[in-house]
Amino acid sequence: MDQPSHVSGDCSAPLIEQTIGAYLDEVARRDGANLALVVGHQGVRLTYAELKERADAFAAGLLALGLKAGDRVGVWSPNCAEWVIAQFATAKAGMILVNINPAYRVGELEHVLRSVECSALITATRFKSNDYLAMLDSLIPELASVHDELHSARLPSLRHVIKIGGGVRAGCILFDSVPLLADDDALRRLDDVAASIDARTAVNIQFTSGTTGLPKGATLSHYNLLNNGYFVGAATGIEPGSRVCIPVPLYHCFGMVMGNLGCLTHSAAMVYPGESFDPLTTLAAIEAERCDVLYGVPTMFIAQLNNPDFARYDVSSLRRGIMAGAPCPVEVMKEVMSRMHMGEITIAYGMTETSPVSFQSSRDDPVESRVSTVGRIQPHLEVKIVDQDGRTVPRGEPGELCTRGYSVMLGYWGDTVRTREAVTEDGWMRTGDLATIDADGYCRIVGRIKDMVIRGGENIYPREIEEFLHRHPDVQDAQVIGVPDTKYGEELCAWVVPRPGTQLDEELVRTFCPGQIAHYKVPRYVRIVQEFPTTVTGKVQKFQMRELMIRELALASSSSEAS
Numbered sequence: 001m002d003q004p005s006h007v008s009g010d011c012s013a014p015l016i017e018q019t020i021g022a023y024l025d026e027v028a029r030r031d032g033a034n035l036a037l038v039v040g041h042q043g044v045r046l047t048y049a050e051l052k053e054r055a056d057a058f059a060a061g062l063l064a065l066g067l068k069a070g071d072r073v074g075v076w077s078p079n080c081a082e083w084v085i086a087q088f089a090t091a092k093a094g095m096i097l098v099n100i101n102p103a104y105r106v107g108e109l110e111h112v113l114r115s116v117e118c119s120a121l122i123t124a125t126r127f128k129s130n131d132y133l134a135m136l137d138s139l140i141p142e143l144a145s146v147h148d149e150l151h152s153a154r155l156p157s158l159r160h161v162i163k164i165g166g167g168v169r170a171g172c173i174l175f176d177s178v179p180l181l182a183d184d185d186a187l188r189r190l191d192d193v194a195a196s197i198d199a200r201t202a203v204n205i206q207f208t209s210g211t212t213g214l215p216k217g218a219t220l221s222h223y224n225l226l227n228n229g230y231f232v233g234a235a236t237g238i239e240p241g242s243r244v245c246i247p248v249p250l251y252h253c254f255g256m257v258m259g260n261l262g263c264l265t266h267s268a269a270m271v272y273p274g275e276s277f278d279p280l281t282t283l284a285a286i287e288a289e290r291c292d293v294l295y296g297v298p299t300m301f302i303a304q305l306n307n308p309d310f311a312r313y314d315v316s317s318l319r320r321g322i323m324a325g326a327p328c329p330v331e332v333m334k335e336v337m338s339r340m341h342m343g344e345i346t347i348a349y350g351m352t353e354t355s356p357v358s359f360q361s362s363r364d365d366p367v368e369s370r371v372s373t374v375g376r377i378q379p380h381l382e383v384k385i386v387d388q389d390g391r392t393v394p395r396g397e398p399g400e401l402c403t404r405g406y407s408v409m410l411g412y413w414g415d416t417v418r419t420r421e422a423v424t425e426d427g428w429m430r431t432g433d434l435a436t437i438d439a440d441g442y443c444r445i446v447g448r449i450k451d452m453v454i455r456g457g458e459n460i461y462p463r464e465i466e467e468f469l470h471r472h473p474d475v476q477d478a479q480v481i482g483v484p485d486t487k488y489g490e491e492l493c494a495w496v497v498p499r500p501g502t503q504l505d506e507e508l509v510r511t512f513c514p515g516q517i518a519h520y521k522v523p524r525y526v527r528i529v530q531e532f533p534t535t536v537t538g539k540v541q542k543f544q545m546r547e548l549m550i551r552e553l554a555l556a557s558s559s560s561e562a563s
Contacts, residue, residue: 002394002395003394003395003439004384004392004393004394004395005384005385005392005393005394005395005396005397005399005436005437006382006383006384006385006392006437007376007377007382007383007384007437007441008377008381008382009377009378009379009380009381009382009405010379010380011379011380012379013231013234013379015223015227015380015406016199016223016226016227016230016265017199017223018199018222018226019091019092019194019197019198019199019203019222019226020088020091020092020203020222020225020226020261020264021055021059021088021091021092021093021194021197022194023226023264023265024048024051024052024055024088024091024092024264025052027048027052027264027267028048028049028051028052030267031048031240031267032047032048032049032052033047033048033049034047034048034240034241034267034268034269035047035241035243035269036048036050036051036263036269036270037051037081037084037269037270037272038243038269038270038271038272038285038289039079039080039081039272040271040272040273040274040281040284040285040288040289041272041273041274041275041281042080042081044081046081048267051084051085051088052088054085054179055085055088055089055092056089056092056182056187056190057179057182058085058086058089058178058179058182059088059089059090059092059093059182059190060093060179060181060182060183060186060187060189060190061178061179061180061181061182061186062089062090062093062095062120062178063093063186063189063190063193064181064182064183064186065120065159065160065173065178065181066149066159067093067095067119067120067159067160068094068095069093069094069095069193069196069197070094070095070096071095071096071119071120072095072096072098072116072117072118072119072205073086073090073095073096073097073098073118073119073120073121073122074097074098074100074112074113074118074120074121074122074123075087075097075098075099075100075121075122075123075251076100076102076104076109076121076122076123076124076132077102077122077123077124077127077164078102078124078127078249078275078276079246079249079250079255079272079274079275079276080124080164080272080275081272082122082164082175083250084250084260084270086122087250087256087260090203091203091222092190092193092194093190093193093194094193094194094196094197094201096116096202096203096204096205096219097203097204097205098112098116098118098204098205098217099204099205099206099207099250099251099252099256100112100207100251101207101249101251101518102124102127102130102249102251102276103127103130103518103519103520104518105130105135105515105516105517105518106135106138106139107516107517108215108517108518109135109139110139110154110155111214111215112207112215112217113155113157113158114154114155114157115214115217115413115414116205116217116413116414117157118155118157118158119157119158119159119160120158120159120160120161120162121136121158121160121161121162122162122164122175123136123161123162123163123164124164124165125163125164125165125166127275127276128276133163133169133172136161139154139155140152140154140155140158140161140171142171143161143170143171143172144170144171145170145171146170146171150171160173161173162174162175162178163175197222199221199222199223199226200221200222200223201221201222202219202220202221202410203220203221203222203225204219204220204225204256205217205218205219205220205413206218206220206251206252206253206352208351208352208353208459214464215464216412216413216415216418217412217413217414217415218352218353218409218412218413219409219410219411219412219413220355220409220410221410223406224355224406224407224408224409224410225256225257225261225355226261226265227355227380227406227407228257228258228261228354228355228356228357228378228407229257229258229260229261229262229264229265230261230262230265230266231357231378231379231380232257232258232262232322232348232357232360232378233258233261233262233263233265233266233268234266235346235348235360235362235363235378236262236293236320236321236322236346236360236363237293237319237320237344237363238262238263238266238268238293238320239266239268240266240267240268241267241268241269242263242266242268242269242292242293243268243269243271243289243290243291243292243293244259244262244263244268244269244270244271244291244292244293244294244295245271245273245282245285245286245289245291245293245294245295246259246260246270246271246272246273246295247272247273247274247276247277247278247281247282247285247294247295247296247300248277248295248296248297248300248457249276249277252352252457253350253352253355253356254295254297254322254324254325254356254457255295257355257356258295258322258324258348258356258357259295268293269289271285271289271291272285273285273286277296277300277303279300279303279304279307279310280307280309282294282296282300282304283304283307283309283310283313283315284313286313286315286317286318287313287314287315287317290317291317291318292317292318292319292320293318293319293320293321294318294320294321294340294342295321295322295324296321296322296323297323297324297325297456297457298323298325298328298329298332298489299456299457299487299488299489300457301323301332301336301340302332302487304340305332305335305336305339305340310339315340315341316341317341318340318341318342319341319342319343319344320342320344320345320346320363321342321344321345321346322345322346322347322348322360323336323345323346323347323348324347324348324349324350324357324457325454325456325457328347328370328371329371330367330368330371330372333345333367333370333371334367337367344363344364345363345370346360346361346362346363346365346370346375347360347361347370347371347373347374347375348360348361348374348375349374349375349443349445350407351429351431351433352409352459353408353409353422353429353431354403354407354408354409354429354431355407355408355409356407357378357407358377358378358381358383358401358403358407359374359375359376359377359378359383359443360374360375360376360378361373361374361375361376362375362376369442372444373438373442373443373444374442374443374444374445375442375443376440376441376442376443377441377443378407380405380406381403381404381405381406381407382403382404382405383401383402383403383404383437383443384401384402384428385397385398385399385400385401385402385435385436385437386399386400386402387399387400395436395437395438395439396436396437396438396439397436398434398435398436398446399434399435399436400430400431400432400433400434400435401431401433401434401435401443401445402424402428402429402430402431403428403429403431404426404427404428404429405427408423408427408429409423409429411423432452433445434446451463451480451481451482451542453480453481453482453490453492454482454489454490455482455485455488455489455490455491455492455520456487456488456489456520457489458520460482460492460520460521462479462480462481462482462492463480464521465478465480465492465494465517465521465523466478466479466480466494468513468516468517468521469494469496469509469512472504472508472509472512473499474498474499474502474503474504474508475496475497475498475499475504475509476497476498476499476500477496477497477532478494478495478496478497479494479495479532479540479542479545480492480493480494480495480523481493481495481542481545481546481549482546483525483546483549483550483553484550485524491523491524491525492521492522492523492524492525493523493524493525493526493527493545493549494509494523494525494526494527495527495529495532495545496509496526496527496528496529497528497529497530497531497532498528504528505528506526506527506528509523509526509528510522510523510526525549525553527549532545533545533548
């Protein structure tokens, strides 16, 4: 056979064997005066010594509340200083941080809290149109009468709700009051717990949507995350004293691993421009903090470049960064390199289950390689491209991308069946992505085996939305696909078959969604049809639906331009 599509990363640099808490302790001792965190919208500036002090006090406070190593602690909040304090505190105390998407609604929140049996929930009061406390009241009616520990019928494992900001509220513990519980005994217990943690144990659960509907919890260790943060940071060019602008959400690997842990492992500063991405607040933060590194998905870079006020901001301090989450058009990359001064920007590829990055381009790769590929294999990892029978294909031939090495998750929490489906006995993570590897080791992602849609960096599985649409009393059947979109990369399109005798129309389907599922899961396009294209055996042919929609949208666009 020709050269096989099987590559291995460089193993000369040793892997980190410490826990996240121990690593923070080391950085605080060595580089304690270095700036660690800047949160402009909260007026927060912390050095590494101060971040360690805040994280230790919060961790000891959690232990004083009765939480223990191994307990799951959910965090449901947009980007803020409390998020990163909770990240490091739970790691130090041996607890498992559970990332909850700030766009989640009641049903999605309940699924997450129940499926991993969260003992505590750290929550913001609200985010955009989401009133978190109102949603919690509907989910936990017992909250208003809590005097000590919570006892909820629907969430029997949940004992504490910790509220970020605002005044005293029944049933909630104020985030800022938790460190006040950290007496000498709690601090001693924290030292004992921290010293006993194995770096290979779980520290984080991140939920990824699945083809069977409800999200599943990818369980990741200190070893997984700390090493990935280090190697991604090294490839990006983060240095001690770098200021990394992080407008991507912290609940996702991009923010909390590539961002926070990439900074920690290189003694750099984390800069959060705002609660969520806004082009002008991001540009303002870059200028104010003289950031040299910027992260984002392509739509974020496009929004900044195309903002009419872009020229008002001085972004000449930028040099490096990462663009990931969706394919990047070559013209956008060229503009980022020239107008944003990011000549060393890189492209990264991965998935939550691999901590996340497996491939990353080099800072000196030609522009064409940085936009047409996702770079080459990361250190200490191994990737092969296989056919349907699991045989490695020759270089240049497409097949399923499989990853093995330190970054592969521990498994899906409480779901051995789906873990075995995803990870082989010999440690290969089956990504479900179709890819090729060329003679020089560059990887190209050419498609997805599953039906996953990537909208503006958000991974969405149609089955979850299809099951939701089936709740509408007038919906007989529903199929959801992704269609190309210049702004978000892809947009959702739902084909719906109405029940006989009903008056279901596109607007009724659209109005059914808001407030019930996260905003990015609401289909932009809806088509009422009487049947789906199928094979002779009755299997729905989604590729035909997608092709029809592409033609229809192209015709609509042409007609609009002509008029």
